Amino acid sequence: MTDPAVVVEVLRGATVESVHCGSAVVVDAAGKVVFACGDTERPVYPRSAIKALQALPLVESGAAARYGFGDAELALACSSHGGEPRHAATAAAMLAKAGRTVEALECGAHWPSHAASSQALARDGGAPTALHNNCSGKHAGFVCFACAADIDPRGYVGRQHKVQRFIAEAVGEVTDTRLDETVAAGTDGCSIPTYAIPLDRLARGFARFGTGRDVGPERAKAFARLRAACAAEPYMAAGTGRFCTGVMTLLGARAFVKTGAEGVFCATFPDQGLGIALKCADGASRAAEVMMAALIQRFIPMSDDEKTAFARFLNPVLSNWNGIEVGRIRPAGALAA
Amino acid sequence: MTDPAVVVEVLRGATVESVHCGSAVVVDAAGKVVFACGDTERPVYPRSAIKALQALPLVESGAAARYGFGDAELALACSSHGGEPRHAATAAAMLAKAGRTVEALECGAHWPSHAASSQALARDGGAPTALHNNCSGKHAGFVCFACAADIDPRGYVGRQHKVQRFIAEAVGEVTDTRLDETVAAGTDGCSIPTYAIPLDRLARGFARFGTGRDVGPERAKAFARLRAACAAEPYMAAGTGRFCTGVMTLLGARAFVKTGAEGVFCATFPDQGLGIALKCADGASRAAEVMMAALIQRFIPMSDDEKTAFARFLNPVLSNWNGIEVGRIRPAGALAA
Numbered sequence: 163m164t165d166p167a168v169v170v171e172v173l174r175g176a177t178v179e180s181v182h183c184g185s186a187v188v189v190d191a192a193g194k195v196v197f198a199c200g201d202t203e204r205p206v207y208p209r210s211a212i213k214a215l216q217a218l219p220l221v222e223s224g225a226a227a228r229y230g231f232g233d234a235e236l237a238l239a240c241s242s243h244g245g246e247p248r249h250a251a252t253a254a255a256m257l258a259k260a261g262r263t264v265e266a267l268e269c270g271a272h273w274p275s276h277a278a279s280s281q282a283l284a285r286d287g288g289a290p291t292a293l294h295n296n297c298s299g300k301h302a303g304f305v306c307f308a309c310a311a312d313i314d315p316r317g318y319v320g321r322q323h324k325v326q327r328f329i330a331e332a333v334g335e336v337t338d339t340r341l342d343e344t345v346a347a348g349t350d351g352c353s354i355p356t357y358a359i360p361l362d363r364l365a366r367g368f369a370r371f372g373t374g375r376d377v378g379p380e381r382a383k384a385f386a387r388l389r390a391a392c393a394a395e396p397y398m399a400a401g402t403g404r405f406c407t408g409v410m411t412l413l414g415a416r417a418f419v420k421t422g423a424e425g426v427f428c429a430t431f432p433d434q435g436l437g438i439a440l441k442c443a444d445g446a447s448r449a450a451e452v453m454m455a456a457l458i459q460r461f462i463p464m465s466d467d468e469k470t471a472f473a474r475f476l477n478p479v480l481s482n483w484n485g486i487e488v489g490r491i492r493p494a495g496a497l498a499a
Numbered sequence: 500m501t502d503p504a505v506v507v508e509v510l511r512g513a514t515v516e517s518v519h520c521g522s523a524v525v526v527d528a529a530g531k532v533v534f535a536c537g538d539t540e541r542p543v544y545p546r547s548a549i550k551a552l553q554a555l556p557l558v559e560s561g562a563a564a565r566y567g568f569g570d571a572e573l574a575l576a577c578s579s580h581g582g583e584p585r586h587a588a589t590a591a592a593m594l595a596k597a598g599r600t601v602e603a604l605e606c607g608a609h610w611p612s613h614a615a616s617s618q619a620l621a622r623d624g625g626a627p628t629a630l631h632n633n634c635s636g637k638h639a640g641f642v643c644f645a646c647a648a649d650i651d652p653r654g655y656v657g658r659q660h661k662v663q664r665f666i667a668e669a670v671g672e673v674t675d676t677r678l679d680e681t682v683a684a685g686t687d688g689c690s691i692p693t694y695a696i697p698l699d700r701l702a703r704g705f706a707r708f709g710t711g712r713d714v715g716p717e718r719a720k721a722f723a724r725l726r727a728a729c730a731a732e733p734y735m736a737a738g739t740g741r742f743c744t745g746v747m748t749l750l751g752a753r754a755f756v757k758t759g760a761e762g763v764f765c766a767t768f769p770d771q772g773l774g775i776a777l778k779c780a781d782g783a784s785r786a787a788e789v790m791m792a793a794l795i796q797r798f799i800p801m802s803d804d805e806k807t808a809f810a811r812f813l814n815p816v817l818s819n820w821n822g823i824e825v826g827r828i829r830p831a832g833a834l835a836a
Contacts, residue, residue, distance in 0.1 A: 172761070172782065174544055174685035174686070174693070174761075175683065175684060175685035175686065176683070177542075177544070177683045177685060177695055179543070179544055179685065179761055179782070180761050180762065180780060180781055180782035181780050181781060182781050183520065183781075205514075206516070207511055207514070207516055268821075269820060269821075270819065270820025270821040270822075271820065272820050273614070273618070277610070280618075280621075281610070281617075281621040282621075284617075284618040284619075284621035284622045285621045285622060285624060287622060295820060346512065346513070346514045347512060348511035348512035348514060348516070348825060348826065349511070349512065349819060349823055349825045350819070350825075351819045351820055351825070352819070352820060353819060353820070353821050353823060356511070358514055424509070424511075424516055424517050425517065443517060443518050444517055444518060444519050444520075444781040444783055444786070445509065445516070445517035445783075446781055446782075446783065449781070482607065482686060482687070482688045482689070482690060483606060483607025483608065483609050483632060483688055483689060483690070484605075484606075484607040484690050485607075486686055486690060488685060488686045488687075488688070489685065
């Protein structure tokens, strides 16, 4: 791999303290690259950034409609959430529609990433369950898809399980990749497979996700349904204080953005017909967020008020334990304004 | 700044998922560079990696002796601790020796970084105080130094306060730098100033810290006292599950290692007379730890049993929420074995 280039700087006082390297690509609905920096052809694990594509079987099979899932449930199926009470309760309610409980989830348990929810859970003498796992909405969707399709959900995280094969087929179709045994794959934090896909293919897939172009009317309808759900319920797509929730709350249906572990983002700007994929080389979320913000600023027209509100995503302030501002993060290099 | 070079790789399955760039330098007691990679002359904020040097006024003024501080208190003064009960209690006891309480601390409060201690605190209906701040031992040392020296401790975090001026003088002497108004400075997480110092000067300072060479008998004695304290009480220098504690528990007095925020490490290997300073360019602790481990492996002879035990620092295993091994971290480039 070539040494990557700096795209984000972290300042303390007036001095650059740390730097982040990364790659990003933006393509239009025709598949033409309109912006690129770094290595955009190298396969990367998209991790949770493609949860909206992984939710396709749930929608396209009719399972979501059969169980009466609305915006909140569909947004949660696409989410990496903070484990806040409403997130956990909604995941439980999704499972209940299919006659299942938390026992059906195979994602593992962890304390809520939302600190106040974690402290409240501890204060109440509770302990985390799989419902608090940031992926519980996605997994509840997997279980519901399986149940509606008369597939035994047990072992649904396995690469050879029918659930994962339906997902891999859908993701492969959207991104023009064959996710078979020849593709590099790893095990994700929630135990499902994650397949290495080049950034430019991911961006192409998300241009389709935003436009419905080249995928047929049924899939285009599923894409529109999932985008509408996240635009209507951005809190369910991530949670309190989170970048994805904040951006989609501010910009509504104009931007669908989804983070993944290890510094990945996938996004679409439907009005512009653009698909976006990026990776911070070192895996830092703080940098991936600023990279994403720089691309939003570049391609989505905003009012002055929106620009003012957007500054906290583009140039986040770093504060210390006494609440004193000690630094800032800013786009740099190819992503500098 | 030139684009930095990759020194650490993060694998998921058999594929490199993320990479970290960085710089490192090792110098001997004569100041000769015996290993270097990256940019070792650029000033970096050492942050908490120089807490042992910042503890010099406490020891050299006689304050530590006057208050009867033993290994535990001195190690805590050099620590970035996890906020575990014994850490917080020891910081409180240090303050009590000087007739002060938690109210004297100006570092701010945060929940213990040690997750189980944080959950236990919440479960007991508690809330974090400045004693749980990872820097509370250092700050307790500052307050005790001030009180013993008849300096009003109020405002001791300020750059112009006598406490910080004594510290800057000591750190400047040890690292051959003038930490005056012309030097780039930022505000640290705990509100004290942090001064930008080139990595090679930091390494030179830590070669002196490990050997006592070129600093006079009194300072050499203070260095030896602080090193002995951390070797005897490595738990107080960081805490449960932490790299610094683990390494110093395994290697005893053969390695003094101290991490700082944003991917910095300072260290000395006294038997070899070496001083070490490094920075992961993107600020990631996981990579700075593996960089440090790679230099330990390169320069400190270990028995076969020690090598086996050391593997968890050199090639940490990444596990997911189900406890499944999903990847590893390894040194790369100039730091590869």
